[in-house]
């Protein structure tokens with residue numbers, strides 16, 4: 001049984017983003033890159049699933065420049081068996097093209113389940129997994145916060161979080177895709193023996209350009225700007241009545257929202 | 259040509275330990291410190307990560323990593339908490355080190371796997387109430403009678419020796435006198451041996467959540483085969499153990515300095531006095547510049563010492579220099595850190611105070627700064 005995990009290397013959450021002078025993108029120079037935090041839940045769930053299924057193999061797939069190899073090594077150090085690095089030297093892919101490349105690479109690999117994060121924290125599109133599901137014509141459960149392998153290992157029971165505390169419960173047979181949410185599990189740390197072992201695990205290298213089939217992106221980025229700096233808050237003083245009056249006044253006259 | 263890149267495994271190791279320290283240690287370091295509590299839970303987690311027996315071969319349950327990797331791990335722990343770094347560094351260099359380097363096959367198989375997994379801990383008892391810097395003045399004696407060592411004496415300040423999971427200690431004892439010279443040997447004593455008592459020492463200023471113990475030997479009897487290495491080589495074993503141990507202490511100085519510097523910098527950029535961040539006053543900015551520079555120099559010196567060790571070249575002088583320099587850099591950085599924090603620097607709710615307290619040990623343990631200068635000057639032929 002093959003278990004795949006889609007991972008993306010993204011800027012560390014604590015990075016101070018700087019825009020290139022020509023606004024064509026962000027400055028990568030000082031950025032520390034990490035494995036997309038939601039993808040860590042996907043990696044952990046894949047490893048846990050494999051541990052329950054004798055003979056199963058896990059592999060991670062990542063599209064990205066050379067540096068994305070670090071993210072793959074991290075997953076291998078955590079316990080994933082193999083890596084596929086689809087090297088991207090093209091201009092930015094949109095979600096559709098990314099899904100298309102992944103589809104090309106994954107469709108023939110006899111996979112039972114694909115875990116991914118529910119979204120990548122860099123662009124926050126949150127649509128890749130669904131697009132890939134559509135191309136594979138597989139079911140897909142997003143924002144999954146519980147995954148339980150069925151006893152006969154033919155599929156799993158999943159819980160998906162909805163707004164307002166409601167939950168949806170699914171029982172699905174393999175193959176399918178899972179978009180992982182925080183709370184699904186506690187990702188393990190790469191252990192030191194794991195780090196040493198990762199060195200010798202195989203990483204297959206492919207090229208994005210071989211999977212585009214002449215298609216170009218639907219979405220392109222014209223320019224980047226930082227959001228305006230947040231202004232200091234205002235403190236309203238006085239009796240509750242006075243405060244309410246000044247609040248209404250401000251909402252009407254200053255921010256013009258009512 | 260020298261190059262300054264770490265290899266990918268060392269990079270990943272740093273990231274992993276930093277992540278671990280930030281998420282698992284940082285939230286509880288203050289509470290453990292305040293209560294003088296030794297955390298078995300953290301030892302278990304650190305054991306599972308593989309932080310014990312880092313440089314020991316896999317055969318005995320270790321990770322087979324190089325000394326630079328070991329120091330990076332200690333550095334990253336110390337960046338967040340000197341106490342956990344102490345547990346790890348002392349265990350690797352003092353607890354596990356001598357057993358691995360001088361133990362026979364049977365001893366290694368018996369003790370190392372549980373120590374390398376962090377299930378058990380081990381202490382190294384050298385210092386005595388009247389023999390610290392002058393270790394040769396020790397009084398603890400071991401007499402061999404009918405195939406049994408009978409040990410009498412006491413030790414003080416022994417790290418990891420009185421925890422609930424301490425499996426035993428290596429004790430340095432006088433095993434005879436030859437031509438007016440004491441014959442020193444190392445002997446293994448398991449924790450549950452009759453006549454042996456290990457008592458935790460309380461009210462420390464530094465390393466409050468690390469375990470420090472007094473040991474008492476009252477007619478302690480252990481079999482002859484508990485001798486570690488050859489009889490009479492105790493002093494040599496100790497010197498060589500301390501040489502490598504100094505790399506770990508240096509790493510604690512470096513990591514602590516880094517942690518204190520980061521705390522100082524971020525506080526100085528946020529704290530506004532006279533309408534401006536205090537980091538914009540040149541006197542403070544220059545302090546921070548000095549800290550950054552000295553930390554960089556300290557890192558260069560320590561990593562070079564590790565490199566010499568990993569290349570199996572003589573490294574004793576550089577290890578001593580790194581231990582001395584890194585702990586003194588930490589001293590200066592911790593001092594600036596508290597000063598920049600003003601009154602808040604004296605309050606335990608800010609990390610500055612703990613860095614300041616934990617720092618001091620590094621100028622004293624495993625050879626005081628004065629002893630390091632003595633060691634270095636001897637290398638120079640003084």
Ligand SMILES: Cc1cc2nc3c(=O)[nH]c(=O)nc-3n(C[C@H](O)[C@H](O)[C@H](O)COP(=O)(O)OP(=O)(O)OC[C@H]3O[C@@H](n4cnc5c(N)ncnc54)[C@H](O)[C@@H]3O)c2cc1C
Nearest residue numbers: 382383384385390391392415416417622623624625626628
């Ligand atoms: C928390 C902690 C953990 C420790 N862990 C261990 C452990 O696991 N195992 C172990 O064996 N020991 C351990 N020690 C002991 C430590 O190594 C000793 O405290 C240290 O070596 C200093 O010895 P001392 O305290 O007897 O000081 P002393 O030797 O009495 O020194 C007092 C002062 O005199 C100075 N001095 C001494 N000789 C000279 C000289 N020739 N020239 C100039 N100045 C000199 C010293 O530098 C120092 O400033 C630990 C200590 C502490 C505090």
